[in-house]
């Protein structure tokens with residue numbers, strides 16, 4: 001990348017400023033380096049200190065180290081998303097879109113968001129380079145492809161053309177994405193993963209309920225997806241498992257599948273013991289309680305609340321000591337909120353919490369439990385808890401055990417049955433606060449390494465920079481190249 005003024009050199013190379021100022025050669029070298037990314041992980045068939053093609057990096061890009069300096073090349077990015085969220089009620093895909101694109105705009109990129117006019121109110125973000133282009137959705141609630149494409153074309157010929165297109169799931173349909181090479185799609189759930197959820201639901205089905213067709217229909221859905229996914233140039237998988245499935249089952253060439261795990265705002269979700277204490281006092285939780293369990297999210301069947309409810313009920317009944325020494329805090333709303341209240345005084349249903357309150361909630365608990373049965377995407381609540389230095393307990397779904405709870409050092413995984421969940425809950429209770437705090441520190445370390453919004457935004461920025469050049473960058477400008485180091 002060009003270093004065209006002393007000012008930009010100082011900007012880019014502030015840590016090694018002296019070196020930069022003294023010799024032109026070292027200036028060039030360091031400036032070159034500042035745009036690089038490094039892998040500290042040894043790759044097979046990869047000699048150390050050798051450059052490698054980032055598009056072929058087989059693991060999560062979150063493992064790479066990116067320069068924290070701003071990139072000198074600013075992009076004009078088009079985003080297609082079905083609905084732009086209201087920040088306090090954003091689900092998985094929406095939360096991801098919001099966190100990522102606000103972060104990219106803050107880094108100086110020009111973001112044009114093509115979305116439906118039924119989207120939520122548009123809060124004035126603190127960044128001015130986010131532009132919204134609204135269109136009337138189709139009766140089924142999708143983006144009207146003809147309208148958004150027209151809006152896109154107008155923008156593409158106004159000012160400068162777009163450098164790259166990003167679509168959250170099928171925001172831009174395959175019929176339009178087909179011949180576009182500078183395009184990436186992020187999948188937050190693919191049909192193949194959902195089969196696992198379908199199996200769990202079918203196993204839990206009461207015998208008097210008729211068999212659901214979901215399971216048999218899902219396999220055909222996978223086949224359909226395999227056929228049309230190939231019409232997107234680059235694919236971002238939000239979990240290691242989804243990345244593997246896209247390459248193996250969906251047969252997308254590996255240089256077109258990139259794993260970038262979700263990240264959450266590390267400025268909001270961080271350890272703060274004082275805030276945790278304050279939260280506990282506010283809700284009158286006695287310091288004597290040995291275990292404070294936290295549950296958060298939409299309190300619906302899909303998220304495993306019937307399982308959690310039944311398991312807690314059984315445990316409170318069979319083990320008085322457990323009941324007397326533990327308390328369960330439940331944040332969120334949904335039909336299961338009311339039922340949880342029936343479990344007695346040591347279950348506190350707090351209702352939905354705004355993000356700052358939610359951050360305090362994580363600090364007040366000893367362990368976060370997520371009984372979700374949805375095997376899709378990468379759950380944000382687990383990442384938020386980890387960045388708050390809390391151990392996590394969750395269903396043994398491939399996205400979770402493959403990318404988040406990868407070992408017992410940061411938490412517990414259980415099968416979606418009462419016996420298994422009960423065993424995990426008793427285990428955490430017996431392990432006690434000391435052990436949980438230790439696991440919380442391991443969770444925090446993993447969170448800071450992989451799951452920050454900063455890390456996610458840096459990875460996407462690098463992907464967009466790379467594909468915007470179609471891999472044809474000049475040597476000094478090659479955003480598709482990374483370096484592996486031995487330390």
Ligand SMILES: *[C@@H]1O[C@H](CO)[C@@H](O)[C@H](O)[C@H]1NC(C)=O
Pocket residue numbers: 156157161162180
């Ligand atoms: C956007 O405009 C550029 C420059 O005119 C053109 O090369 C490119 O094909 C356009 N993109 C699309 C998707 O139409």
Ligand SMILES: *[C@@H]1O[C@H](CO)[C@@H](O)[C@H](O)[C@H]1NC(C)=O
Pocket residue numbers: 318319320321322426430
């Ligand atoms: C409660 O469970 C623990 C751990 O399994 C066990 O040691 C204890 O005896 C149980 N207490 C009661 C009252 O059942």
